[in-house]
Amino acid sequence: MPLTKGRKLPHEFYTRSNVLKVARDLLGKLLVVPDANGNRVSGMIVEVEAYRGPEDRASHAYGGRRTNRTETMYRSGGVAYVYFVYGMYYQFNVVSNAANIPHAILVRALQPVEGIEIMRQRRHSHPDRNLTNGPGKLCIAMGIDKQLDGADLLGSHVWLEDFEKISASRTAKGARIGIDYAEEWIEKPWRFWIRDNAFVSRQ
């Protein structure tokens, strides 16, 4: 696939069956969410985690769990799965694969690119390096909440664009974070990040 900066990623990017590949390929892509005035607020994806329900104990769709919350993960790839955790944070995921296969990729960190002043206002007094270096933080900075759950990633509210080509040598992988309950799935190296990037949540 040629890298054409500024173009929305096509549907075929998301519907591929290998969620690890889709996750890896999200590194270097630009996440764009226009604000209420239509201003572009965006950041380059620098850290992600793949969740491979129904066999993945760490996934909300483990065991084929199909509830009000997980319903969007069962849609065809190319929509957003946004959920609320810990009583105060939203988490933004990209749904992949075909309909009824609940695969998703959690976006864990971004490097701010456009609308940084808007991000600063939303994140209050935090220094710039803490604007988007975590899954909850980036949702605050980007203005992502439950309203975007199920949003079409080729629509006008939230989408992804080609941005920077990330070579294999610049990527790293390791165990996912915050899934201590996932037993043998805890150690799967399904977290991918851009090596040495200052906005990755943890090295």
Added chain:
DNA sequence: TGTCCGATTGGT
């Protein structure tokens, strides 16, 4: 309806 807990964060 009641209980338990979380794909996190920020402060001690």
Added chain:
DNA sequence: CCAATCGGACAG
């Protein structure tokens, strides 16, 4: 290390 804070999942 630990509290904050509340919706989701599930048992009864």
